[in-house]
Amino acid sequence: MLQAALNSGTADRRAVFEVFARHLPNGRRYGVVAGTGRLLDAIEAFSFDEAALEFLSARGVVDETTAGWLEKFRFTGNVWGYPEGECYFPDSPILVVEGTFAEAVLLETVVLSILNHDCAIASAASRMVQAAQGRPLIEMGSRRTHERAAVAAARAAYVAGFATTSNLEAGRRYGVPTAGTSAHAFTLLHDSERHAFEAQLASLGQSTTLLVDTYDVERAVRTAVELAGPSLGAVRIDSGDLGVVARRVRAQLDELGAHDTRIVVTGDLDEYGIAALAAAPVDGYGVGTALVTGSGAPTASLVYKLVARSDGPEDDAPMRSVAKRSAGKPTRGGRKAAIRRVDARGTAYSEVLTTGEPTPGPRDRLLHVPLIQDGTVVGRETLEAARERHARAVRELPATALQLSKGDPALPTEFVDGGPRP
The missing domain is CATH 3.20.20.70 (Aldolase class I)
Incomplete structure (x- = not known):
């Protein structure tokens, strides 16, 4: 795509991509944003060294012009997103990437690989934490997944409320408390x-x-x-x-x-097994396989879709909404703002997405925060901040969100056509 866009002259058109899930895993009431910190590190370090360029050129993957473009590549665009630890629902635009088409399209796989994994783990972990009713959980899944995924899973589980991990690399790299x-x-x-x-x-x-x-x-x-x-x-x-x-x-x-x-009890526990032990004199749980495999949902099914692009490469070229119309997988065009509606009791009751300027009420929350501005990371935060945010976000959800029985998402997603946004 990059090579063809460079050849056609469309590579420098401004583009807006959004990351969202069309649906939650069967029966889940909410998802959890995780992996944002890892993603910011990955985007900041994203480049093509001499060995990578030699491989791409020698195998005929890219032509000389494209290789020359990749040699100079650094992401210089903007990224907004739901902050790490926040809850999300179907169609929530948890990440918005804006840049030239060439720059933004290159990030698709790294964005999805990190967020799909970490959001899946955190979403499962959050359900387990709620089922444990305040009893601590130890993440013990390193022997049941890829060695690098194990470190990421320990980090995501901690964001969602796990107390410790048996993975010492997660402790060294991210400061997750360790135990075993x-x-x-x-x-x-x-x-x-x-x-x-x-x-x-x-x-x-x-x-x-x-x-x-x-x-x-x-x-x-x-x-x-x-x-x-x-x-x-x-x-x-x-x-x-x-x-x-x-x-x-x-x-x-x-x-x-x-x-x-x-x-402390261990042994193929998942959220249902933990909930079944609520009345037992158990002081803590060790969870492995079910956690690192997303408790039956090893991916968050997130997608990375183009929702707007300019008519030309000029900075002042007008933007237009674009959307897929294919059967079964349509998308909604236009860059969206997201608002969490909250009632007088402090309970969230809907997720509102608008293509116009957002108009939050006095208790509502705007969900997007700046993560990268003009190629510079501005949204780094501590893991503890993400962990505390998740605890607050769950407390804000209606009681139905915490049910383990199958049901609809805890909040409905409402679309408001507010006209095009720049």
């Missing part, structure tokens, strides 16, 4: 469970978490408290009927005087 437990292999390494517990306690202290279901749970709990005393930090259960086993372990810990020893 030993595996069955550590117990099996030793001549007995007692020897394994003694070794772990000697190295890590009484606040550690002991895995108690390698052999016999009741015996393991008794041994753990005998060795660590009533100040043992936690025990982990990874198998069996977790609710039933947790109740038995809680009763046993209390009988042994270990009233403050926490119970």
Whole structure:
């Protein structure tokens, strides 16, 4: 597309692309914007070095003119978006990219690959956090996904409310708090469970978490408290009927005087499994496979669509709306502003998209914030800020948003034709 546009003289036309999802995964009530910070880093670093240009030219992917254009490429346009941690709904324009067609079209794959993954993980994580009802969750999915995706998943889960991750690279790179437990292999390494517990306690202290279901749970709990005393930090259960086993372990810990020893459960948990344990004496959850695969929705199904373009390369050339009309996948033309309507009780009740100048009410929120201006990143923020924003955004949603049963999106999306925007 770039090469053909350069050849036809249309590459320098101003263009506006929007990122949105036509629908949420089946039964989901809201989505979560995540990956924005990673995306800003990626756009800032997006360039073509000598090796990349040699590959493209040698394979005949691009001609000499296009290779010369790519050699000088740096994104110089503008990007607006829903800030990280915000909730979104069908058709929400969570990212708006404005620049020349040539510059903007090159970003499509990097934009979609980052946002589709991170939004999917954060959306699943948010449902799990709500199901946990204030109990902490540990992200433990690194062994169930690509090694780089694992780091991104840990970051996205933290934005959505997970307390910690077992992925140390996510801790090093992004500052996500880290935590973990030993595996069955550590117990099996030793001549007995007692020897394994003694070794772990000697190295890590009484606040550690002991895995108690390698052999016999009741015996393991008794041994753990005998060795660590009533100040043992936690025990982990990874198998069996977790609710039933947790109740038995809680009763046993209390009988042994270990009233403050926490119970952490793991084992193929998802939001439904977590919700089913709401009445069980569980103090925390470790979640792996379901989280890093989006709990059945591994992509957010986001698309990157051209919605407006100029009639010529001149700065003052008029802009016009453009849209697909194909059956099943039509789009709405025109650059859109997004408003979250909020009632007097502080509860959101609709998402309004307009192609005209937005007119928010006194309690409403404009959702787009500047992320890149004239090629310079202006929207960086801390991961904690995104995490706090998500907590606020969820509190603002109606109660139906938190239901795990299948249903419609929590907020309807309303379109207002306000005329063309520059």
